[in-house]
Amino acid sequence: MRPFEYERAGSLADASGMMGDAASIIAGGTNLMDLMKIQVMTPSRVIDISRLPDMDRIETHGDGLRIGALVTNTALATDPRIRAGWPVLSRAILAGASAQIRNKATTGGNLLQRTRCPYFYDTAMNCNKRVPGTGCSAKGGSGRMLALFGTSEDCLAAHPSDMAVGLAALGAEVEIRAPSGDLRTLPVTQLYALPGNRPDIETHLNEGEIITAVILPAPRAGTQQTYRKVRDRASYAFALVSVAAVVAMDGDTIAEASLAFGGVAPRPWTDASVNAVLAGAKAENATFERAAAQLVPDAAPHEETDFKRPLLRRTLIATLREATGLAGRVDTARTASAGGMQ
Amino acid sequence: MTKLTVNGQSHTLELDPRTTLLDALRDHLDLTGSKKGCDHGQCGACTVLVNGTRVNSCLCLAAMHDGDEITTIEGLGSPESLNALQAAFVEKDGYQCGYCTPGQIMSATALFEELKAGQPSYVSEDLDRAEMTDAEIAERMSGNLCRCSAYPLIREAIAMAAEVKS
Numbered sequence: 001m002r003p004f005e006y007e008r009a010g011s012l013a014d015a016s017g018m019m020g021d022a023a024s025i026i027a028g029g030t031n032l033m034d035l036m037k038i039q040v041m042t043p044s045r046v047i048d049i050s051r052l053p054d055m056d057r058i059e060t061h062g063d064g065l066r067i068g069a070l071v072t073n074t075a076l077a078t079d080p081r082i083r084a085g086w087p088v089l090s091r092a093i094l095a096g097a098s099a100q101i102r103n104k105a106t107t108g109g110n111l112l113q114r115t116r117c118p119y120f121y122d123t124a125m126n127c128n129k130r131v132p133g134t135g136c137s138a139k140g141g142s143g144r145m146l147a148l149f150g151t152s153e154d155c156l157a158a159h160p161s162d163m164a165v166g167l168a169a170l171g172a173e174v175e176i177r178a179p180s181g182d183l184r185t186l187p188v189t190q191l192y193a194l195p196g197n198r199p200d201i202e203t204h205l206n207e208g209e210i211i212t213a214v215i216l217p218a219p220r221a222g223t224q225q226t227y228r229k230v231r232d233r234a235s236y237a238f239a240l241v242s243v244a245a246v247v248a249m250d251g252d253t254i255a256e257a258s259l260a261f262g263g264v265a266p267r268p269w270t271d272a273s274v275n276a277v278l279a280g281a282k283a284e285n286a287t288f289e290r291a292a293a294q295l296v297p298d299a300a301p302h303e304e305t306d307f308k309r310p311l312l313r314r315t316l317i318a319t320l321r322e323a324t325g326l327a328g329r330v331d332t333a334r335t336a337s338a339g340g341m342q
Numbered sequence: 343m344t345k346l347t348v349n350g351q352s353h354t355l356e357l358d359p360r361t362t363l364l365d366a367l368r369d370h371l372d373l374t375g376s377k378k379g380c381d382h383g384q385c386g387a388c389t390v391l392v393n394g395t396r397v398n399s400c401l402c403l404a405a406m407h408d409g410d411e412i413t414t415i416e417g418l419g420s421p422e423s424l425n426a427l428q429a430a431f432v433e434k435d436g437y438q439c440g441y442c443t444p445g446q447i448m449s450a451t452a453l454f455e456e457l458k459a460g461q462p463s464y465v466s467e468d469l470d471r472a473e474m475t476d477a478e479i480a481e482r483m484s485g486n487l488c489r490c491s492a493y494p495l496i497r498e499a500i501a502m503a504a505e506v507k508s
Contacts (some may be wrong), residue, residue, distance in 0.1 A: 001360045004360070006359035006403070029403060030383060030401050034382050034383060048403075048406055050406055083462065083469040083470060090462065094462065094463055094466075097485075098485025099485055100383070100396050100397050100398045101383060101398065101401075103395045234480075234481075234484075235464065331469060
């Protein structure tokens with residue numbers, strides 16, 4: 001690691017005040033430490049927010065929940081309220097990383113983790129995200145971990161989070177604090193900037209802004225929820241493709257569906273036109289095929305990523321068979337307070 | 343200065359900010375049971391308990407753990423008096439070279455507590471029912487690699503220790 005100054009922030013205002021070009025916030029540190037060791041990230045100042053008070057709480061927020069940015073992945077996935085009301089979030093988090101990592105990784109840090117594109121990690125390679133303007137070695141390289149959607153000429157990288165995919169299917173929002181202390185919220189899918197010609201700019205956070213919480217909307221009682229992840233080994237690997245599904249059934253008809261996709265884009269990917277194909281349709285393979293045809297692009301940005309097109313189609317169909325109760329196992333959201341989809 | 347309580351003993355260390363918890367344990371406190379495998383959180387050989395929770399000590403800055411209680415393999419049993427997990431690993435031959443073993447045992451120590459607390463895993467059929475099955479042990483231990491591939495015997499040792507404990 002390059003030398004850095006270590007500062008423990010006493011408050012969020014304190015942390016905002018210490019931020020700047022050469023500074024990094026650290027909370028769980030599971031991704032930042034890795035990147036600092038290989039000198040992909042070389043902050044000269046590391047601002048520790050891990051002990052800020054009250055940010056590790058999950059609290060009632062209207063009909064939903066407010067999850068503090070410092071809530072660990074383990075605490076979130078295993079919280080009895082989350083398991084009951086938003087089970088797809090528990091499943092998505094538990095599909096990611098290892099127990100050791102989930103014990104340390106935080107909600108805010110999970111959202112802001114960097115891509116695992118191998119060319120971003122290898123400082124001997126060109127990467128427009130790591131060093132703007134140097135080119136993209138992924139283009140002529142291996143395409144296995146790259147994205148299908150939202151890429152640009154300058155960057156083919158995918159966002160690696162499972163948690164964010166669950167949050168996207170649930171319509172969660174991110175709460176952001178400006179240096180002035182003002183708070184704003186963004187849907188989790190809109191937190192991320194697509195790469196365009198500036199893949200180094202990954203979010204819509206402004207200078208000095210800090211993610212303070214994630215807001216979950218009211219639970220959708222009776223919805224069937226599932227998270228399906230396909231990867232190169234059975235556990236502790238990033239998604240090649242993943243699908244989060246929240247489905248409200250009316251007999252054998254899909255009343256409403258909210259889907260999100262992981263491992264295939266620079267952000268948790270959503271497509272309202274796919275949800276629209278499913279809404280009001282009979283739960284059967286022909287419906288799922290139509291949804292897949294609506295979603296899957298005609299070509300991949302990299303020839304070695306082409307395998308993700310049939311993989312995504314099949315994973316979507318398999319997930320929908322589970323979520324609609326045609327096959328396998330599904331979690332049904334429970335709550336006394338709300339009925340149906342909101 | 344960073345204060346760490348390791349296996350019940352208090353230590354005050356003056357450390358470069360870059361020092362990881364793993365390096366503090368191994369290089370400053372001479373507790374070399376925790377191993378440095380990948381140094382990137384991928385292998386789990388450095389697993390220790392921080393305030394009772396298992397983490398990869400290679401991904402922790404020691405300074406961030408000022409005041410915390412750390413448990414390492416040296417804090418479990420002794421060569422004369424192995425604890426149930428250590429004895430089960432010997433009994434079942436749950437290793438070959440032994441390099442990953444301290445991490446495996448620390449991880450399994452936490453696994454028992456996580457199951458007791460009812461924490462589900464990715465393979466749990468029901469998010470509200472956590473059980474000690476072979477598939478659950480495999481999933482919950484996936485953050486600990488064994489390059490000798492002693493996995494079946496590691497899982498047997500953990501299952502055996504779980505029975506001894508209950």
